[in-house]
Amino acid sequence: MSFIYLIPLLPLLGFAINGLGFPRISKSLAGIIGTIPPLVAFILSMQLFLNFDGTTQILTLSEWIKVGDLSIPLAFQIDALSIMMLLVITGVGTLIHLYSMGYMAHDKGLGKFFAFLNLFVFFMLILVLGANFTVLFIGWEGVGLCSYLLIGFWNQKNSYGDAARKAFIMNRIGDLGFLAGIFLLIQHFGNTNYADIFSAIQAGDVPDNVGLIAFCLFVGAMGKSAQIPLFTWLPDAMAGPTPVSALIHAATMVTAGIYMVIRANVLFELSPEVLHFVGWIGLATALLGAAIGLFQNDIKKVLAYSTVSQLGYMFMGLGASAYSASFFHVMTHAFFKALLFLGAGSVIHAMSDEQDIRMMGGLKNKMPITYVTFLLGTIAIAGIPPFAGFFSKDEILAHLYHHDPWMWGLAILGSALTSFYMFRVFILTFWGEFRGTEKQAHHLHESPLSMTIPLMVLAVFSVGGGLINLPHFAGGHEFLATWLAPLLPESEGLGEVSFLSLEMGAPLMAAFLPAFLAIYIFGVKKSVPSEDAAISGIQKVVYHKFYIDELYDVLFVKPIALMSNFFAQVIDFLVIDLFVEGIGKGVQYASTEIRKAQTGNVGYYVFLMVISISIILFLGLKSWIL
Amino acid sequence: MTAIIALSLFGISSLFLGFWFSRKVLQSLTLVFLLVGMALTAADWNQELLWFGHMFRTTNTSINFSLLIQLAAFLVVAFSRGFGNDDEHTHPAEYYALMLFSVVGAIMMVSFDHMIMLFVGLEILSVAMYVLTGSDKRSLRANEASLKYFLMGAFATGILLFGITLVYGATRSFYISNIGTIIASTAPESTPNFLYIGVLLMTVGLLFKVSAAPFHFWTADVYDGAPSIFTMFMSTVVKTAGFAALYHIVGDVFGGIYSTWVMTIYFISMLTLIVGNVTAVYQQSVKRMLAYSSISHAGYMLMTVSAHQISSTSTILYYSLAYILATATSFAVFILVSDYQTGRKEKPENFQSFEGLAKNNPGLAFCFTISLLSLAGIPLTGGFWGKFFVFSDTFNRNMTYPIILAILMSAIGVYYYFKGIIAAYFKEGDIEKIEVPTLFKITLWVTTLATLVLGVYPSLVKSIF
Amino acid sequence: MQSIPEIIRTIPLTHYVILSSALFCIGILGVLTRRNAIIVFMAIELMLNAVNLLLAAFSSYYSDPSGQIFVFFIMAVAAAEVAVGLAIIVMIYRNIQSIDIGILNKLKN
C-alpha cells in the first residue's frame, strides 16, 4: 500500500511547485498544478476506501525523535476513521480548489494561494493519517499555520492580519493543552502511538490521571474547533478568501477537534466527567453561536456562527458518546456548510465583494444555480428531512434524548434558531428586490462554471449525504456506524423510534416552524434588518456578539500589554538595572570619599601612620600578651 | 655575590665616564653593566653561598629576585630618554650611577642574612631614590615629592630600626638564620614581649616600602611628583626589593611565629586592596592611576604573604615578573604620550591625552592595551596567571573573605584600567605618529610579547621559580 | 673600679628599654607636631638616636659587640641621610623661600 504515502506527498509537491514557482508560474497553470494533487489524492483515497478490509494498518516512515527511552516514529495509520476523513478532505478539498480557480482568478497572488491551500491539505492529511498523537500534532499545528497564512492572505489590510494572528494565537492556547496531554500520555505510556496506548488501556493499564489527560486533549480541541471560550477567532477568520472559509473554517480543519476526540474515544470513555464537560461546552457553544447568528448581517459571519454552533452540536454528540453520529454530522456538515460558503462566495463574487445581506436581495433570477444550490444547503442545515442535515443532526439529538433530556431540549432550541437565521439569510439574499448600488446591480452575473460545478456537486451531497448513515427506521442500515464500529465503544442501541413520538417530532417542529416564521417575516413582510446605529437593547448586545471580544480584550490583551511595558520600563530599567548601575555608582562615590584621605599634607600622613601602628600594636599585644 | 661589587664599581666608573661620554653611550654602557650584573648573579645558581662574614646569603630565591630587580632596572634604563628636556643641565651619568647603586641596595635587601645588610641595603636604595625623585630640580612638584618621600622614608626607617633593635634585644642576634632558630627553640612564655613588638615594627617598616595601606600615603604623591622614568623605577625595582625583603623577614625568619603577624598582614592586605582599587577609580591622571594600581597590586601580593604557603615564594616571583613587565610597558607608553602632549594639552598626564592613540600609533596603543589587560588580570596576559596563583595560594589557607574581596576589586580594577583602553581605541583624538627611538621600540615590543608569552605559557618561568 | 659595662649593668635593662622608647615616642611626637622641615628632620634623628641608645645598652648587657657595630652603621647612614635631606630642604627653600612642610600639599588626592 505504498501509494498511501502519495496521498499527503502530492499536495506537498503541489505546494513546493507553486510556492517556489510563484510568481513566475502563470495563474492558469498554477491553478491546475494546485488542483490536480488533491484530485489524485482523492482518487487514491477512493481506491483505499474501496479495497479496505477493515484491518487497521500502520506504516512507519522513519524514527522521528529518539531520545533516551522516548521514541516517536513518523508513522501513518490507515483505518476506517482516517479513510473517511481522507475522503472528506480530499473530496471537498478538490471541489474547493476547483472553485478557487474561478474565485481567485483575478487575484495576482493566485499561485501563492494555491500553494497555501495545498500545504493545508498536506497538513490536514498528516493530521488524520498520523499514527500517534505527536504526528497528529504536526498536522494540528500545521493546519493552524495554514489557516493563519490564508486568513491573512490579503495581508495589506491590517485588520485581516490581526484576525489571522488571533486565530493562530487562540489555537496555540489550545495546543498548549494538547501538548500537556501528550506529555501526560508519554509519562504513563512511554510513547504516543494510538495502537500502544489503546491496547494498553484495553489490557487494563489505565492511568489514574486519565481524566486530566482527556481534559488536556479536549482543551486542544476547544481551540481547534472553536468551542467556548476559544471560539472568537472563527468569525474573524472570515477575513480570509471565501474558499478558505469553506475548506478550513467549515469543512475540515475545525472538525479536527472532533476527529481527535473520536480518535481518542477510549480515553474519553474512561473519564465520564470530562465527556459530560465536553457535552455541556458543546451545548453552550451551539446556543451561543446560534443566538449570535440571529442578528448578523454579514453573510459570511452568519455562516461562521452557524459553523460554531454546528461544531457545538458535534461536541454535544461526543458528550453523549455518540461518536458515529457526531462523525456523521461532521461529514454532512462538511458538505452543506462548504456548499453554503461557496454559495456565499459566489454571491460575494457577483456583488463585487459586498458581504452585507442588507445590500442584497432578489438575486435568484440573476444567479439561478447559486440560488438553487444555496437553498438546498439551507434546507440541509436547517435539518429538514430527507436532507443530509436532518439525519445527522437527528441522530445526535436522539442520542442526547437518551443521554440527558435537558441537553436535548436546549439542543432542539438551538436547531430552531439555526433554521431561523439560515432562512433569514437565504431570503434576504435571494428573494425580494435588489437593495445594492447601481454599479453592483449591473454587473451581477452567475459565476463561471469552475465555481458552479463544485456548488452542484456539493448540493447533491447535501441532499443525499444522509444515505451514508441512513438509520434503520428510514430503511437504511447505518453504514457509517458499522464502518466505524471497530474503533468505537459499544453504544447503547437507540431502540425503535416512530415519526409520531416526541423524540422525533420536536426536531421536525424545530426545523419547520422557524423556517416558516423567517419566510413570513422576511419573505412576506419584506422587513429588512435595521442599520447598525438603529440597533438597540438586547438585540444590540447579541449583534455585538455579547461583547465577548471586548471582554477578552480587557481581561487578557490589555493587561499583558501593560505588564509588558511595566516589566520593560519599571522592573528591568528602574529596579534591576538601577541596582546593577548602582553598584558602579557606589564605587565611584566611595572613590571620591576615600581619596579625601590623601590630603597631601605630610604631617597628616605621618599622623595616620602612627595611629595605625599604635592600633596594630594594641591589638597585637592584646591578643598575645593579655 | 660578586654582582654587587661589580655593580658598585660600574656605578662609580660611570660617574667618571660621564665626563667624556654622551647620554646615549652611557645608557648603553649601563645596560651592558646590568647584563654583566645579571650574568654574575646567575653564576651562583643552585649553590647556597655565604658572603661578607656570613652576612649575606645567596639562595635560588634571592638570585631570582636579584635577577628580577636587575631586569626591572634594565627596562627602566632602556626606557630612559633625556632627563628633563636637555642633557646639558642635567647629569645623566649621575642618574645612571644612582640607579646602579640603588640596584646594589636592592640586591642586598633581597639576599641579606644579617640585619645590617637589610638596613644598609634599604638605605642605599632609599637615599638614592630620594635624590632621583627630586632630580628635576626646577619642578616644584618634584621637590615636594622628594621631601615627602624623604621625611616619611626616614621615619619608616626609624620604625624599622627600632623593630630590629627590639628583636635583637629579644634574641641577642642579628643573624636572621639564628634568630629563626632561637625563636623556634625558646618556649613562647619565656620569650620577652618586645620581640612581638619588634616583629610588628619591622613588618610595618617594610610594609611602608611596599606601600601597603595605611602606609601608602606617600606612594601616590611621590609617584605623581617624581619624573616618570624614576616613578617607573620605584614602582618596579623598589617594590620588588621591598616585597622580597618583607617575605624574607616574615616568611623565613618569623615563619615560626606565623600567628603573631599573620592577622596584621591579613587585614592590611584587604585594606590595601580596597584603598588601592577604589581610589584609582576616581583618578583622572594616568600616572596617579598607575600609582594606585601599584598599591592595589601590593594588596594582591600581600594576600600570598599572609597565606604563607610553600608556593608563596614562586607566586610572588611570578606576580612580580608579570607586574614588572606590565608596569614598565604601561609607563613607557605613558612617558611617550605625555611627553608628546606636553604643551599640546594643559594636563598631559590625564586620560584625555591618550584619546585617539590607536589611529596613528596602533603599535603603542596595542602595547598599552596589553599591559593594562595584564594589570587587570585578563587571560592571555601574565597578570591573569599571577592573580590565579595568588588566589590558589590564598585558598590553600581557606581564606575566603580576601578572595571574595579580591574578586570584587579586580572587577573594579577592570573598570579603571579600561579607561585607558577606551581612550586609546574608542575616543576621537588628534595624535600624529609619535616617533620612538629604536631601542625604546624594541624594548617595548619585547616586554609586550613577554607579557603575552607569560599569559599563554606561564610554565616557561614558573618552572624556574 | 668597675668597668663601664658593669656600670651600665647596674641599671636594669627594662629601664633602658623604657627610656629609649620614651625618646622614640618624643621623636615621633616631634615629627607629628612640628611644621618646620628641619625640626621634623631633627625629630627623626632623635628617633634614630633612641634606637642607638637601646642598641648600645643591649650589646653591653649581652656583651656582644655587634650591637654597637650596628650603631656605627646607623650613624654613618644617618649622616648620609642628613646630607641628602638637607640638600632637598635647601632645594625647596630655593624654590619657595620656605621650609614649612604644611604648605607643601600641591600633590594630593
Add this chain to the structure above:
Amino acid sequence: MNLLFILFFPLVVGLILLILKPAKAFIWSFAASLIELVAAGYVLSQMAESASPQSYLHDWIPEVGISFSLLADGISGILIGLCALLVPFIIATTARTDKANNAQYQGLILTMQTALMGAFLAKDAFLFYFFFEASLLPIYFLASIYGGENRQAISFKFFVYTLFGSLFLLIGLIYVYLRTPGQIHSADMEVLYQTAHGLTAQHQGYLFLAFFIAFAIKMPIFPFHTWQPDTYTTSPTQGTMLLSGIMLKMGTYGVIRLVLPMFPLGMATWGSTAMILSIVGVIYGSIIAIQQKDAKRLLAYSSFAHVGLISAGMLTQSVEGIQGALYQMLSHGINVVGLFFVIDLIERRTKSRELAQLGGITQASYVLSVCFVILSLGSVALPLTNGFIGEFLLLKSVFDHQMTLGIIAGITIILGAVYTLRLIQKSMFGNVSRITKDFEDLSAAEKWVLIPLCALVILGGIFPNVVLNFSEASVVQLAQLVK
C-alpha cells in the same frame, strides 16, 4: 591533531588579517571559515562513525597540574558543529557591506571563533575558563568599535558584568581544584567531577551558586540579564549574531559540562531555585518582547526567553532535558542568526528598525518575507521546524520534573507566537510605509545566506535524529554521572 587545527586555524587567519590587513579581507575570512567548517565536519563525521570521542593532551603548566587537553565528545561536538556552521554564515552576512573588506572586523570575528571553539573543546577546567574569558575581548572590541549609539558605555558594561560573573567561576574552580588528590593537583574535568562529588552538600551549594551565577550572567538568566538587550541592540549585526548565536551557548554548555556533573547535592539545594529563575525569565522575556518597538530589541528579549527554557530543561538533569537543550542550542543559533540577518537587511535598506515605520515588505520582496516567516516559525517551535524538537523535549523534561512549572514554561509557545507574529505583521505585512515603498529585492548573495538557513530550519525539524543520535551516548553517560 585535528582538534588543534580546528582550534587554532581561525586564530592564525585572524591574526594575519589583524596584522597584515590584506585588501581582500572578505575572501580570506570566508574561505577560512569554510575550511574550518570542512575540518570540523570531517572530525565530527569521524566521531560519528567511530562512535568514540576524540581528544588531545599536552602539558601546559605541569607545575600546577594544568594541562592543555581537548575533548570532542557528543556534547561538545554539537557546539563545535554549531560554531563551525554559523561563522561562515555570519561572515557571509557582511558580503557587499562596508565591513566586507574591513580586515580588522573580519579578523576579530575569526579570533572570536577560536576563543569559542576553545571553550567548547577544553577538557581542562582552567583551559575552559581561559577561553571563556578570552572570548570577551574580541567581542568587546567588535561591539565598541563598530556598534551603534552609546556603544562604549554599553559594551563596557557588558564586559565588566560578564567578567565579574566569570571571576566567581574562577574561584569556584580553584576551590575544587585545590581539593583534587595528589601533591600536584589536577584540573582535568573528570578529576574535578570525582572531587566535587566528595564535597559536603553545603560546600556544593556554595559552589553551585558561584558557577551558576557566572553562567547565568553569560546566558543570561533572570535577573542577570540587564546587560543583554542593550548589548544586542547596539552591537553590529555580526556581533549580535556571535553573542546570541554562539557565545550565549558557552553559558549553557558550561552548565552541562561543569555544573550538572559536579554538584549533584548543590543541585538538590539550589537547582529548583535556578530552574524557577530560568522559567521566570522565559515568561518575563516573552512578555517584554510583546511590546518592543525596536525589532532587534524584540529579538534580544526573545532570545532571553528561549535561553531561559534551555536552562530550565538542562537543570532537570534528565536525558530528554539535556538532549533538548543541546538541540535547542543548535536550532536557536541557526534561527537567531537568520532573524538578525533579516533585521539587518531591513535596516540596510530602510535605515530603520522601528516596527512602527516598517510594513508591507512582502510586497517588495517575496523571498525575504518567506524566509523570515520560516525562521520565525522555527523560533515559535512549529512542528517540522528545528525549534519544535528542542522545545518539545525541553518542555517535556520540565513538565516531567514538575507539572506546574512545565505548564508555566509552556506559556512561552503562546507568548512566543504573540510577539513573533506581531514582528512579522509589523514588518512584512500591512501596507507599505514611506521608507519601505521602494524596498529593493534581495541580492543573490543575500539569498544565498538566507535560503540555506531556512533549509536548515526545516531539515532540523524533519531529521533531528542525526543530531540526537550523535550526542545520545555522551548525554546518557552524563546523566548517569548526575544521578
